[in-house]
Amino acid sequence: MPSPRILIVEDELIVALELEERLRRQGYAIAAVARTAEQALSGVERGEVDLALLDIRLAGGRDGIELAEDLRPWDVPIVFLTAHGDEETLRRVKAVGAQGYLLKPFDERLLRLTIETALHRHASERARIAAELARRRSEAVQATILAHSPDAVLVVDDDGHIELANHAAGAIFQPRERELTGLDIATLLPEFDLEQARAEPGALLSTLGQRSDQRFPVELTVGLAPLEDGERLVLIARDVSIQRELERELARARQLEVAGRLASGVAHDLNNLLSVVSMTTYMLPDAGPDELPELVDDLNSAIELGGALTTRLLALARRSCAQAEAREVDVNEILGALERLVRRSMNPAVDVRFELSAEVGGVTIDPTRFEQIVLNLAINANRAMPEGGVLNIRSAVRTRPEDEDRAWVVVEIEDTGVGMDQSIQRRIFEPFFTTRGDAGGTGLGLSIVKEIVEGAAGFLELNSEPGRGTCFRVYFPRRGQPCEDDDAPFETHEFDGRSRRVLIVDDDELHRRIMARLLRSWGLQVVHATGAGEAMLIAERSKAALALALVDIDMPYMDGFELAGRLEQGPRELPVLLLSGSAAAEEQRTRSPILHKPVDPELLLREVSRVLEFEEEEISQC
The missing domain is CATH 3.30.450.20 (PAS domain)
Structure with a gap:
């Protein structure tokens, strides 16, 4: 640490020299020696001074106390030297804030003690003032922050x-x-x-x-x-009121954007299905006995996929899987049934291989959604192999290292395509994220796959490397040993047409006409209505008793819920089956069962039979 630099101001030369010698012996550095106030000020201006020893009576017109006033801007601690200790001198010394006061003559020990005390006091005062200034600045800043x-x-x-x-x-x-x-x-x-x-x-x-x-x-x-x-x-x-409102507005804007993006993707997928239906119906009249069942199977597949398409879109809009009918299904059976459709969907240069383990058994999931998972992943794999390659679809039973007591059914879809880097893998399951750009991809497929899998208590694993291909592993909780089809074949039977008259209420003429033809093929009598008003008139004025009403929910003026309530509570208490083309049907609003379009003919027959048999039982008990 450098020695303190001391300014000596003493008009008596011998005293000044003696003082300088004493200070040097004690280890202090001498900044300057002055006889007058003017010389002292000049010395302070030339260099750094840590303390000034001032004689009160100096040569020239100004004394040491006046000099101390002049030294205030330099913040130099002052120790006065004097041979006079009268009250007036002491009063003036106190007024200028001196750090020490020595009466001549003084010994070296007292001189050192006074100088060290003065230096310490000055350093402490400086620190206190600095701390006070910092505190005031901090308070001012805090007050400004609080105020603004x-x-x-x-x-x-x-x-x-x-x-x-x-x-x-x-x-x-x-x-x-x-x-x-x-x-x-x-x-x-x-x-x-x-x-x-x-x-x-x-x-x-x-x-x-x-x-x-x-x-x-x-x-x-x-x-x-x-x-x-x-x-x-x-x-x-x-x-955050405004923030929440802006978030709602942004969500609405995104929904509009979603609707636009969905439209292009849906149009593409729907046109594919319509092409299948168009070409198949074109070939039906000339089909031979061997080809006819195959064409009918293709039509049924197109119908199921069309229903799955609308279900998928509505589930995405609502983020709900309420319409899915989960049941135990045989994984290998569904994969086997999909094999022909998968092969037809692939690039001819893609070699499709199925490897199904006999030990797989069943999982609990809506079968249409399971098909949707496989087809989405298979179609993505096909797009990743524009020059051809190998698509492996496997089923197996596996355990995981962290839970070896639990068995999982695993469906693997592996390709030898272009693969994905880490940046794409991190976003691959985000809705609307697509790598196809202007090629027409909506980016919905994998986000929906993930939602379906997680809705079935499963999860997905993804392994991919650029240039080496991609493997998706879909894990489902295993539900036992290989399952047999629990659905007993539904026995079709004829109704007694004389007492079975059904009212169909639907504003869609084509759907109404096809359903009437189907019901007549079962031996039922059918009467049509295009809307709620006409249906209520028929129900009130019909001479022959109506046994059942099939009512579409989505109709203008009066929807199917309200009409069902009026028919069920009317004088004839007509039972109703509701038909819905959207997933917005609120079943709690009515006691009537709801069938979702596209209507499965066997399910329709089962529900119609159940209602009519129930009505028959009630009549026989009366």
Whole structure:
């Protein structure tokens, strides 16, 4: 550490030289030796001075006390030297704030003690002043932040009362009392848990604020401020009403964007299915006995895939799987049934290989959704192999290292295509993320696959490397040994047409006509209605009793729910089966069963039989 530099101001040369020699022996550095105030000021201006030893009586027109006043801008600690100790001199010395005072003659020990004390006092005072300035600057900055912060800042005591609130707090909460200080925090935040907040400093909480008679969403940041008399809870509250409204507007805008993107993808998939139907029906009249069953199977596949397409879109819009009818299905049976369709969907240069383990057994899932998983992954694999390659579809039973007691059914779809890098793999399951750009991809397929798999309590694994291909592994909880088809063949039978008259209410003429033809093929009598008004007139005025009404839900003027209620509660208490072409049907609004379009003829026959047999039983008991 460098030696303190001392300025000696003494008009007696012998005294000045003796003082300089003493100071040097004690290890101090001499900044300058001056006889007058002017020389002293010149010495201070030329170099650094840590302390000034001033004789009170100096040569020239100014004394040491006046010189001390002149040295204030340099913040130099002063020790006075004098042979006079009268009261007037002491009063003047105190007025200029000297750090020490020595009466001549003085010994070296007292000289050193006085100098060290003066240096220490000055350093302490400097530190105190610096700390005070820093504190004032900090308080000024904090006050500015509080005054201009758009968020409410509230300091709350142990009893939940507000000790401090900034201007924004009043603007946000607008209390009836103009002064927030002293209010209970529950006045502004009625659902706020004080104890929970104290236990979670630093937490971001969501709650409701109170503004007049209105509540609004608030985000709270919680902190604890340690003070001398204990901790205080500091709450930074933000009104997120506008943010939430903007989020809702953004969500609506995204929904519109989704609708536009879906339209192109749906049109493509639907046109494919319509092409299958068109070409198949074209070949039907000339089909031979061997080819006819195959063509009929293709038509049924197209119908099932069309229904799956609408279900998929509606499930995505609602993020719900309520319409799925999960049951235990045989994995190998479904994969075997899909084999021909998969092969037909592939590029001719792709070699499709099925490897199915006989030990797989069943899983619980809607069979149409299971088919959708396989077809989506297979079609993606086909697109990844534009020059051809190998597509392996496997089934197996496996355990996982973290749970070796639990068996999983695994379906593997592996290709030898272009593969994916890590950046694509991280986003591959995001809705609307696609690598196909302008090629028409919607980016919905894999997000829907993931949703279906997780809805069946399963999960997905993905392994891929650029240039080496991709493997998707779909895991499902295993439901036992290889299952047999529990669905007993439905026995078709003829109804007694004389007493079985059915009313069909549907504004779609083609659907109404085809359904009437189907019902007549079962021996039922059919009467049509294009809307609710016509249906109620027929039900009231029909001379022959109606046994059942098949009512479409989505009709203009009066929907199927209201019509079903009127028919069921009318004088004839007509039983109703509802038909829906969307997944928005709210079954709790009616006691009538709902069948979803496209209607499975066997399911329709089963439901019609059940209703008519129930009616027959009731009549026989009367």
